[in-house]
Amino acid sequence: MLTLPRLTARLAVVAAFAALLTAACNTDSKGPSALSGPTLSADRKGGEDSDDGDGKSSKGAASSFTVLANAAVTCTDGTITGDVGTFQALPTGSVTQTNCPIAGTIHVGDAAAIQAFNGFLSTYAALATPPCDVVLTGTLAGMTLAPGVYCFDAAATLTGVLTLNGPSNGAWVFKIGTSGTGALTGTNFSVVMAGGGDSCNVTWWVAQAATMTDSHFLGSILAGAAITLTRGTFSGNAWAGASGVGDVTITGTAVVGCAGANGNGKHHKHHEKCNQGVGNGPEGCDPGNSNHRHSSNDENGGTPGNPGRKGGH
Secondary structure (H helix, E strand, O other): OHHHOOOHHHHHHHHHHHHHHHHHHHOOOOOOOHHOOOOOOOOOOOOOOOOOOOOOOOOOOOOEEEEEEEEEEEEEEEEEOOOOEEEEOEEEEEEEEEOEEOOOOEEEEOOHHHHHHHHHHHHHHHHHOOOOOOOOOOOOOOOOOOOEEEEOOOOOOEEEEEEOOOOOOOOEEEEEEEOOOEEEEEEEEEEEEEEOOHHEEEEEEOOEEEEEEOEEEEEEEEEEOOOOOOOOEEOOOOOEOOOOOOOOOEOOEEEOOOOHOOOOOOOOOOOOOOOOOOOOOOHHHHHOOOOOOOOOHHHHHHHEEEEOOOOOO
């Protein structure tokens, strides 16, 4: 059982590594002199120039990678929002698109991609060291987890719905294969944020490969080997190949990186199940702001034929 001092110490560790990940995810690419250290950008980029405080446009001053691979990125019938890069240059390195628009810049073994990949390696190594708060087993279906460091000793095979409940500055770190080997596999697996939590503060460290199929995944995967995404959605960054070998393969998946989620410099919020229908249960969201006081047509006990929102309330 964790005493208050021990819990405080553990939360400090989580916060420290969240700060480390954020720092490792910011880089200035204003010229060759910016390549002095291994950093990786998670700056938000949108369709408009941003202002760096002195009135000058910062467009192009930071590069943002949604997908990073050692050698190859292959995307078929999917979409990618954010930059894509490979550590290896042509002809070994490649980004192959088949009916897969990329809303970002492609970097194959150039200085920006190499810098980003080295930053990924540094972050991957750093995330291997924090102690575990809880050692997990099972599929995580139906579980609700607060911010913390969660570990699987070996492989993790996930399905069902996992809820991450915490504040906007809460950080979740999942470490798969802490014994040295272990892959992450998700099938019909969904992650839902609650309590104001930000999916860009969720990190999945994987000793070996990661595979998601028909899943609605939130968080960034840092994998020792390959990452394979098939159908479903993926909100986060996919960085593969920390062990020296690892490609990213995307088939029919909509991928939105933390860097490309929006252009206002804030994390992208994920609101699940916002279908606005009556009889679907309270949804805790109101994407159209149509119900300012009660959030959803089902809030406050609404049922089919008797919505919870009545009389302009």
